[in-house]
Amino acid sequence: MDLSFNAEERAFQSEVRGFIAKNLTEEMKRATALTPSVFSDPDIGMAWQRALHRQGWGAPGWPVDHGGPNWTPAQRWIFESECARAGVPNVNVMGVKMVGPVIIGFGSPEQKNFYLPRILSGEDYWCQGYSEPGSGSDLSSLKTRAVRDGDDYIINGTKIWTTHAHHANRMFALVRTSDGPRQQDGISFILIDMKTRGITTRPILTIGGDHEVNQVFFDDVRVPVTNRVGDEGKGWTYGKYLLEFERGSGIASAKLREGLRAITELAESDLTGRAIDSPDIASRISEVEVDIDALEMTELRVLSALQTGQNPGAVSSILKLRNSEIRQAVTKLGVDVIGHDALAVEPMRPLYKLNHEPALPEDMLTVVPEYLNGRAYTIFGGTSEIQRDIIAKMMLGI
Amino acid sequence: MDLNLSDEQRLLRESVERFVAESYDADHRRKTANDPLGFSPSVWKQFAELGWLALPIPEEFDGLGGGPVEIGILMEAFGRGLVSEPYVATVVLGAALIEKCGSTAQKQANLPKIADGSLKLAFAHSERAARFDLAKVATVAHKTAQGWRLAGSKIAVLDGHAADGIIVSAHLHDHQGPSGRIALFLVPATAQGLAISDYPRLGGGRACNIELSGVQLAEDALLGDGRDALPAVEWAVDRAMAALGAEAVGIMQTLLDTTLDYTKIRKQFGRPLSANQVIRHRLADMAIQVDEARSMALRAALKADNPPVERARAASAAKAKIGKCARFVGEQSIQLHGGMGVTEELEVGAYFKRLVAFDTLFGGTGHHYARHAQLGRTTQPA
Numbered sequence: 001m002d003l004s005f006n007a008e009e010r011a012f013q014s015e016v017r018g019f020i021a022k023n024l025t026e027e028m029k030r031a032t033a034l035t036p037s038v039f040s041d042p043d044i045g046m047a048w049q050r051a052l053h054r055q056g057w058g059a060p061g062w063p064v065d066h067g068g069p070n071w072t073p074a075q076r077w078i079f080e081s082e083c084a085r086a087g088v089p090n091v092n093v094m095g096v097k098m099v100g101p102v103i104i105g106f107g108s109p110e111q112k113n114f115y116l117p118r119i120l121s122g123e124d125y126w127c128q129g130y131s132e133p134g135s136g137s138d139l140s141s142l143k144t145r146a147v148r149d150g151d152d153y154i155i156n157g158t159k160i161w162t163t164h165a166h167h168a169n170r171m172f173a174l175v176r177t178s179d180g181p182r183q184q185d186g187i188s189f190i191l192i193d194m195k196t197r198g199i200t201t202r203p204i205l206t207i208g209g210d211h212e213v214n215q216v217f218f219d220d221v222r223v224p225v226t227n228r229v230g231d232e233g234k235g236w237t238y239g240k241y242l243l244e245f246e247r248g249s250g251i252a253s254a255k256l257r258e259g260l261r262a263i264t265e266l267a268e269s270d271l272t273g274r275a276i277d278s279p280d281i282a283s284r285i286s287e288v289e290v291d292i293d294a295l296e297m298t299e300l301r302v303l304s305a306l307q308t309g310q311n312p313g314a315v316s317s318i319l320k321l322r323n324s325e326i327r328q329a330v331t332k333l334g335v336d337v338i339g340h341d342a343l344a345v346e347p348m349r350p351l352y353k354l355n356h357e358p359a360l361p362e363d364m365l366t367v368v369p370e371y372l373n374g375r376a377y378t379i380f381g382g383t384s385e386i387q388r389d390i391i392a393k394m395m396l397g398i
Numbered sequence: 399m400d401l402n403l404s405d406e407q408r409l410l411r412e413s414v415e416r417f418v419a420e421s422y423d424a425d426h427r428r429k430t431a432n433d434p435l436g437f438s439p440s441v442w443k444q445f446a447e448l449g450w451l452a453l454p455i456p457e458e459f460d461g462l463g464g465g466p467v468e469i470g471i472l473m474e475a476f477g478r479g480l481v482s483e484p485y486v487a488t489v490v491l492g493a494a495l496i497e498k499c500g501s502t503a504q505k506q507a508n509l510p511k512i513a514d515g516s517l518k519l520a521f522a523h524s525e526r527a528a529r530f531d532l533a534k535v536a537t538v539a540h541k542t543a544q545g546w547r548l549a550g551s552k553i554a555v556l557d558g559h560a561a562d563g564i565i566v567s568a569h570l571h572d573h574q575g576p577s578g579r580i581a582l583f584l585v586p587a588t589a590q591g592l593a594i595s596d597y598p599r600l601g602g603g604r605a606c607n608i609e610l611s612g613v614q615l616a617e618d619a620l621l622g623d624g625r626d627a628l629p630a631v632e633w634a635v636d637r638a639m640a641a642l643g644a645e646a647v648g649i650m651q652t653l654l655d656t657t658l659d660y661t662k663i664r665k666q667f668g669r670p671l672s673a674n675q676v677i678r679h680r681l682a683d684m685a686i687q688v689d690e691a692r693s694m695a696l697r698a699a700l701k702a703d704n705p706p707v708e709r710a711r712a713a714s715a716a717k718a719k720i721g722k723c724a725r726f727v728g729e730q731s732i733q734l735h736g737g738m739g740v741t742e743e744l745e746v747g748a749y750f751k752r753l754v755a756f757d758t759l760f761g762g763t764g765h766h767y768a769r770h771a772q773l774g775r776t777t778q779p780a
Contacts, residue, residue: 001400001404001696001700002700003700003701009399279771282768283767283768286718286767286768286770286771286774289715289770289774290718293693293712293715293719295690297697298693303401304399304402307402321686322690385679388682389679391682392678392681392682395685396658396682396685398658398661398662398681
């Protein structure tokens with residue numbers, strides 16, 4: 001057993017660091033640090049995606065013949081960790097990490113040829129149409145309906161929590177194409193051009209003050225049948241496949257560590273009256289750091305299993321659950337560290353383009369919004385309660 | 399980066415798991431719990447034959463040259479059977495301290511005997527006034543014409559009653575007076591002035607308090623050359639915490655397995671307990687915490703020979719986190735067994751008590767989060 005990386009892996013690490021040093025601009029870095037929502041806005045996120053694409057690193061998880069870099073699991077871990085450490089933009093995952101693998105796995109040759117290059121280059125910007133107002137954790141009860149009409153489907157219904165629908169030009173959606181005894185069997189996976197007539201988008205502001213999610217309405221929206229991925233009625237299978245990607249490529253600890261580092265710096269600064277000198281704060285920082293250590297070790301254990309072709313099993317649910325809980329612990333600690341400064345609200349967005357002097361030092365601007373928005377981490381991508389159900393069923397057999 | 403077990407490590411795990419499954423059951427544990435020795439000498443002999451006592455000892459002293467990861471594999475399986483043999487006292491602490499501090503002659507005299515099972519050791523360091531501060535030692539060693547004279551009181555000495563020799567820490571006073579250094583002495587169990595009062599230890603095995611009233615020792619009872627032994631003590635205790643953490647993981651795994659089985663069989667309101675979501679989620683949380691604890695024990699073992707601050711932070715991280723997980727898993731195991739969980743009729747309580755002992759030994763969760771924080775400070779309080 002060995003925790004350190006070998007010479008080849010260390011060489012790769014330097015290569016990644018070199019790439020980041022060359023391509024990560026101060027503007028991108030500052031914008032990322034000052035974005036209290038999950039993903040960077042497209043102007044920042046896609047600039048980074050284009051840089052990655054130029055390097056041939058646009059889609060780390062894809063097979064080589066579709067433009068993947070053919071990295072080992074260890075290389076992927078190093079890449080993600082270095083990116084987190086450097087504070088690169090948080091590229092919206094809906095394209096590369098979510099719809100991409102589904103198209104690669106189940107799409108037609110035409111769909112692969114058309115969509116995959118546009119995802120890689122950042123030409124297309126994707127959003128996900130899964131949840132509905134009446135279908136949250138019980139996703140397969142969804143009611144947005146696609147009715148066949150010649151070579152088209154006509155779609156009616158509504159999707160909610162649609163991240164970046166207001167930026168996206170494409171959506172992948174789960175829609176109901178039939179009613180059977182098992183509600184999962186009537187679902188299809190469909191690709192929708194967001195400019196199609198009949199689609200409207202309503203912004204939803206989250207409690208941190210950010211506009212990241214939306215509700216999307218479909219009113220007799222006509223979509224060609226050729227936009228369906230795979231077989232009609234098999235959408236649930238494809239959608240679940242994708243959710244496993246959403247639950248974690250299994251590399252979250254580095255980003256958590258970076259978040260804790262920023263909070264610790266605040267705690268060590270005169271801005272907070274050196275919050276760290278309070279034994280309570282110092283111990284809690286350690287408690288969160290240790291939780292990150294445990295998560296990192298679990299990630300590395302999974303990685304080691306993957307390297308030798310073993311299946312790590314239901315551990316992706318543990319990783320999702322712990323990542324979300326620890327993230328919340330980090331942001332909660334942040335609120336406590338800044339003390340009275342948690343009272344000040346900065347309502348303008350984006351925080352990196354304010355045209356006035358904010359009431360707070362810049363390093364503190366995202367602390368409370370991140371805590372507030374961060375409540376969503378244990379809800380999206382399968383709530384913590386759903387994850388515990390999965391762990392009980394898959395790991396414990398109950 | 400590779401966290402998979404090697405073939406040798408896998409074989410070691412299989413053999414120790416098999417041994418524990420075959421040799422340790424409720425009857426065996428009950429018998430040893432009521433025995434004044436607290437463990438079985440014949441099992442100790444088997445440990446020697448299987449090479450486990452030689453495991454971490456360097457090959458030049460008849461050992462197998464294993465490391466903290468191998469110790470962890472052994473200890474996790476020991477935890478599953480609540481093994482009460484004095485392995486930590488003799489091998490994890492005793493052999494390590496002799497290897498780290500002893501002269502070549504002292505290593506030659508003691509390590510092969512530990513490896514073949516003919517020498518058992520204990521480590522007497524903790525004192526009542528020191529609480530968990532390893533640097534605080536009031537026991538003194540005065541230089542005499544013949545050698546050394548030791549005086550002081552030690553508490554919570556694991557398996558001291560069964561040891562042939564006790565490694566005692568003391569503040570060194572030479573002819574010039576207090577030296578400011580801590581030194582280690584190998585004290586024969588038969589030494590005059592050494593009074594051992596032993597007691598049954600929470601969760602199995604035994605421990606003792608030791609009074610040293612002017613114990614006279616030969617010159618060569620001092621381990622090594624008398625340089626400050628505190629760094630070695632910290633190193634060895636960090637190693638012991640990693641090993642005990644692995645043992646706690648084994649204990650927790652057994653509690654989880656047992657509790658899971660029970661909730662499947664026990665029926666209330668016409669259905670198994672495990673049909674209730676509140677129970678399933680509790681068990682899921684227990685499984686997660688066992689997994690986190692396993693990660694932390696392994697991490698501490700892998701960093702056991704890293705530079706001191708990194709090693710110590712990993713050991714404290716493991717001790718704090720595993721202690722927290724252990725309390726949760728232990729307490730919930732009792733809760734989910736209902737009234738039966740509180741009785742001596744089930745073994746759940748015995749496993750739980752060993753976890754409580756683990757959490758207390760060398761300092762609990764709160765102490766180790768604070769130590770972790772202190773070691774990690776890049777700036778000192780104004």
